[in-house]
Amino acid sequence: MSAAAPLEREHDMHLLAQMLRVRRFEEKCVELYSAAKIRGFMHLYIGEEAVAVGAMEALEPQDAVVATYREHGHALVRGVSAGAIMAEMFGKLEGCSRGRGGSMHLFDAATRFYGGNAIVGGGLPLAAGLALADKLQGRARVTACFFGDGAVAEGEFHESMNLSALWQLPVLFLCENNMYAMGTALEREESETDLALKASSYEMSAWSVDGMDVRAVEEAARRAAAEVRDGSRPCFLELRTYRFRAHSMYDPDVYRSKEEIERWRAHDPIPALTAELRDAGLLGDADLQELERAAAEEIEAAIAFAEAGTLEPVEDLERFVYAEEPLA
Amino acid sequence: MSAQAVKLTYREAMRQAIREALLADARVFLMGEDVGAYGGCFGVSKGLLEEFGPQRIRDTPLSESAFVGAGIGAAMGGMRPIVEVMTVNFCLLALDQIMNNAATISHMSGGQFQIPLVIRMTTGAGRQVAAQHSHSLEGWLAHIPGLKLLAPATLEDARGMLAPALADPSPVLIFEHGSLYNAEGELPDGAGAVDIERAAIRRAGGDVSLIAYGGTLPTALKAADELASAGVQAEVLDLRVLRPLDERAIVESVSRTRRAVIVDEGWRSGSLAAEVSARIMEQAFYELDAPVERVCSAEVPMPYAQHLEQAALPQAQTIVTAVQRMQGAGG
Numbered sequence A: 001m002s003a004a005a006p007l008e009r010e011h012d013m014h015l016l017a018q019m020l021r022v023r024r025f026e027e028k029c030v031e032l033y034s035a036a037k038i039r040g041f042m043h044l045y046i047g048e049e050a051v052a053v054g055a056m057e058a059l060e061p062q063d064a065v066v067a068t069y070r071e072h073g074h075a076l077v078r079g080v081s082a083g084a085i086m087a088e089m090f091g092k093l094e095g096c097s098r099g100r101g102g103s104m105h106l107f108d109a110a111t112r113f114y115g116g117n118a119i120v121g122g123g124l125p126l127a128a129g130l131a132l133a134d135k136l137q138g139r140a141r142v143t144a145c146f147f148g149d150g151a152v153a154e155g156e157f158h159e160s161m162n163l164s165a166l167w168q169l170p171v172l173f174l175c176e177n178n179m180y181a182m183g184t185a186l187e188r189e190e191s192e193t194d195l196a197l198k199a200s201s202y203e204m205s206a207w208s209v210d211g212m213d214v215r216a217v218e219e220a221a222r223r224a225a226a227e228v229r230d231g232s233r234p235c236f237l238e239l240r241t242y243r244f245r246a247h248s249m250y251d252p253d254v255y256r257s258k259e260e261i262e263r264w265r266a267h268d269p270i271p272a273l274t275a276e277l278r279d280a281g282l283l284g285d286a287d288l289q290e291l292e293r294a295a296a297e298e299i300e301a302a303i304a305f306a307e308a309g310t311l312e313p314v315e316d317l318e319r320f321v322y323a324e325e326p327l328a
Numbered sequence B: 001m002s003a004q005a006v007k008l009t010y011r012e013a014m015r016q017a018i019r020e021a022l023l024a025d026a027r028v029f030l031m032g033e034d035v036g037a038y039g040g041c042f043g044v045s046k047g048l049l050e051e052f053g054p055q056r057i058r059d060t061p062l063s064e065s066a067f068v069g070a071g072i073g074a075a076m077g078g079m080r081p082i083v084e085v086m087t088v089n090f091c092l093l094a095l096d097q098i099m100n101n102a103a104t105i106s107h108m109s110g111g112q113f114q115i116p117l118v119i120r121m122t123t124g125a126g127r128q129v130a131a132q133h134s135h136s137l138e139g140w141l142a143h144i145p146g147l148k149l150l151a152p153a154t155l156e157d158a159r160g161m162l163a164p165a166l167a168d169p170s171p172v173l174i175f176e177h178g179s180l181y182n183a184e185g186e187l188p189d190g191a192g193a194v195d196i197e198r199a200a201i202r203r204a205g206g207d208v209s210l211i212a213y214g215g216t217l218p219t220a221l222k223a224a225d226e227l228a229s230a231g232v233q234a235e236v237l238d239l240r241v242l243r244p245l246d247e248r249a250i251v252e253s254v255s256r257t258r259r260a261v262i263v264d265e266g267w268r269s270g271s272l273a274a275e276v277s278a279r280i281m282e283q284a285f286y287e288l289d290a291p292v293e294r295v296c297s298a299e300v301p302m303p304y305a306q307h308l309e310q311a312a313l314p315q316a317q318t319i320v321t322a323v324q325r326m327q328g329a330g331g
């Protein structure tokens, strides 16, 4: 063990705790969806937690995040409160978008969380613009933009990649390649399935990472974020991952085999890190119980907060169609 | 001949129509996101991949502009494509192809090229899927000359509109309201093509015309029921064809009833309801006993919370209130 070991252990425990709270939060969401407390479309991140948890480690509070409709984990890890997220999914006024967005549209100005975008590829041009604003104002900030493999087929992806490289915009493109766009497998949606190779044709550095290994994700994201921040230029990471659950709560999941899902479950990032820490003697039963307890406590409090929340008065329906405050 | 009645859903009626089209003409094929392996995002094309294979049931990448545009090209090249766009919100990514190519090429080329293309898409709200999946943009698309727009609201139309749409030499857009897919009913065995030019009276009545289409037809019928129990006989006119509008049917109905309420899930400003209202004003102004009323969606992006979404949508009660207000006005 090196002298840095205690610090390293603490950090690993932090990564594990983050993944665990995202996992447990979403497992609860499934129950709440069955109980019709949460409605509409809901997309789970279960299996992919290492991506958001690892990548978010590379961001500073002043950085920005743009995400998709599969963004519960990103919001939680970014620091949006679990209560505000849960209340949002309950459609309550106390939710992070006043109950107007639901699961797919979590927003939080305080943590520079620019949303849950449910148009595939819709967040990429927005990220380029946030980065352009930073560039024009001389701020060394990163805009982290999460999107799926499916988005890579959209024109908005290609236009945003080109623009960002051409104008050298500080965007960290984080492609969550979970091998499927809804029911369409990667090899049936992409002529070139090596997405990092494809991105590198835009003259930006791009590489792929094992998205089931939280430390590998963190390491890559730190390197990429440094390139973006210090070099003021875009960078692209392809994070190879897998969703264990169906695309959404409506998806009968008939387009892939049970064996394939099981094969990927064997790479579940949470048991993997747990086992590693255990084997190294850095994690005991009591530690694990404590992590579980903390996660459960946070989630119970979030549900209680959401339950106690109120409904936005119908008279307020038309508020915010236009901005209410004069420009600051 | 008394054809045997078959029980089915709107979704199944649509599927039968697609299947029949594929069987009838080798040039017909279906393409869109997840129409194949997934079975269609609303389950309409379930089983078709197994029956017709991946050449004719083509899963596309998430590339709305490219595959809608490719549908236009394939139609010009002699095929009969049915392009499925998951929802009308996503067709915005293909709007350039729909408007600048599909709608213009026939006219702009001096009539040299035809575009026998059908684009199907889901529309509408009511399922708490919020502001990027819920809108009714039929009115926008109905603004565009060169397109024909259909809104099947009944099983019969879901079953029967596709064949004549495919037989049409111009691009036809079919809007399927998401709340209708599970609607159940009966159709005569062997039900087939219907006309795609005329509006239809779904309920006769002499006191007021409720003019609706797609997802608002059930709402208007419900309002008519409620009005009937209060002694007001409402006529319910289902537009069916949103462009070109069946102006005659509208004028005839309103001339009979002397009052009109237009029910439209689109936003009121610049809506299809606005267009229908203007036509009534132009053609039947002197037949009216009261100003035309419109029941539309609130002018907001559709919110997620159930109570807000319902408050934003046209409701039977709002229609009833509008009619009662009109009864008070005029004679």
Ligand SMILES: Cc1ncc(C[n+]2csc(CCOP(=O)(O)OP(=O)(O)O)c2C)c(N)n1
Binding pocket: A070, A118, A119, A120, A121, A147, A148, A149, A150, A151, A152, A176, A178, A180, A181, A182, A247, B033, B062, B064, B086, B090, B093
């Ligand atoms: C423009 C657009 N087209 C289609 C959809 C419907 N849709 C929602 S998610 C999805 C699959 C996206 O796959 P991917 O980008 O890989 O992200 P993942 O869901 O796998 O995280 C589709 C087709 C949409 N939301 N937006």
Ligand SMILES: [Mg+2]
Binding pocket: A148, A149, A150, A176, A177, A178, A179, A180, A181, A182
């Ligand atoms: Mg994917």
